[in-house]
Amino acid sequence: MAGLSLQHIWKKYPNGYVAVKDFNLEIADKEFIIFVGPSGCGKSTTLRMVAGLEDISEGTLKIGDRVVNDVESKDRDIAMVFQNYALYPHMTIYDNMAFALKLKNTPKDEIDKAVREAARILELEKVLDRRPSQLSGGQRQRVAMGRAIVRNPQVFLMDEPLSNLDAKLRVQMRAEIAKLHDRLGATIIYVTHDQTEAMTLGTRIVVMKDGIMQQVDSPTNLYNKPNNLFVAGFIGSPQMNFFEADFDGANLVASGVKFEIPAEKASVLKEKGYTGKKVVAGVRPENVYDSSKEALCKLTAPFSAKVTVFELLGSEVQLYFDFAGASMSAKVGQDSRAAVGDTVSFAFDEDKIHVFDKETEQAIVH
């Protein structure tokens, strides 16, 4: 296995479109790194540049200590799992997994050993003589993984490998991939637009938007300390609530309600000259409280809002309401008696209010 180094990577197409802008990332050996972002953000393009399926317009890509910009895909010692699996339909599962080794003229007994070992890990032993068309989606996905494992590459690349599976199977395979990473100790780059996959699998997550890297951090830090409004909104489901507020030197004021914030946060805002200015406040739905949810934290002043949507999610209830010109949501207790149309009193966890600059959209204080 090996680490990777992506230094000032750019992808520019002949029509002038820039898909990836100045991408810099050091990936450590055995790291499970996730590229996440909305469609068209450049995450797959970056992965494909690592794979050698797209040319790198500018910058340097190293796998281990070797610069591989001009090295062909087959010589980069990487394996890739594709979104549609890209299995060879005319070959048996055994041949699909053995193909790369056969092309390398690996001795037959070694190929057999590697294929059977991968099949054992992935529980594919009984389907080795079948064709891909005879397998279920989950099995095909495992074959695609097996094809990668057999090659024992330095780096595994996975391009939305679970997006074609149903929800239940996706959860199951997510756990399988996590186990596989532990077992193989592999360096994995994993592309997804599903933030749950990103949060549960990655040791670090790269959030991208419009070809620009927004933040690289651990899942916990991304969730608790997002760099900007985009990351704050993208990570977390339902997304963070945002509303505009005025900073009066000690509190955030919105729709006539004064929200106290901790003194440390207020002093940071003051130091940075936000007194008397508009900022964007952000609160995650689980940090919004109503009377049904016991608060073990310090709450802000309560405010009233009319419930527009009531969603019972089993263990909890999701309430939607409008406040300060924004649509907001709150994760409240199962016992909530609120109904659509009711006016409910809500409050925020004072410590969990994030503040962002209205113009630059960058985080000021968490």
Place this chain on the structure above:
Amino acid sequence: MKSQNERRRTFLCISIPILLLFFGFNTLPLIKGFIYSFTNFRGYGSYDWVGWRNYVDLFTDSRVGNSYWFTFKLAIVATILINVVSLIMALALNAKIKFKSFFRGVYFIPNILGALVVGYIFSYIFTYILPAITHAASMLADRNWAWVAIVIVCAWQSVAMSTLIYISGLQTVPEDVYEAASLDGATGWKLFRHITFPLIMPFVTINTVLCMKNSLMVFDQIMALTKGGPAQSTESISFLIYNNGMNGGQFGFQSANAVIFFIVIVVISVLQLKFLNKREEQL
């Protein structure tokens, strides 16, 4: 109930005229030809029943034997040539090249020209232009080379349609399968041999069967280029059936030839389909 009757009436109004036309111009001549094959009909005048004699004679007639030999030689060589050339052309025209659509259009032109027109153009080339360049006699006048000239003309014209079929075949192979193969180490010839060719096998089947059938029925090119000569060396089965059946007073005999030829083409096509289908894989 009423609407069902109306649908039935519409169905009959549309299908009966077509059935009548098909029977009149296809089935009836087929049956009449089959009947004539048991007679000594010369194309005019009276005739007698001769039973299976025409069929027996077919197997002893050296001119018929030669025409079968020539036709099969031409069909096999042309089928291989057309498929190899069109596959190479399709690979080139499916690659990321400039003016791809323009080239695809240009290479399809031979298909929209009539076989006789193409035949006469090539006749001119083989008779006047090539001998002027090579200072040799025309290929068409040489009994050892005339068949090659016909193969060239057949291939030149048929490559267009085969290329088109192969291009559509190549486009059915998902891009990510190629990408996966390239990561696995398959490039160039290995990629073609292990991935591309097996995945376009259904299109190889179509092209092989169509080329073989068309080549076995070669007629127009011979009419335009050699008229079966020199010394009957390029006499195809279709040409012999037409020539001797219509002009040579052998209508009955050549009808028997046509019946046998029909059976031969059906058998070959079915065998080809069975053999090639085994090698096909569904994506």
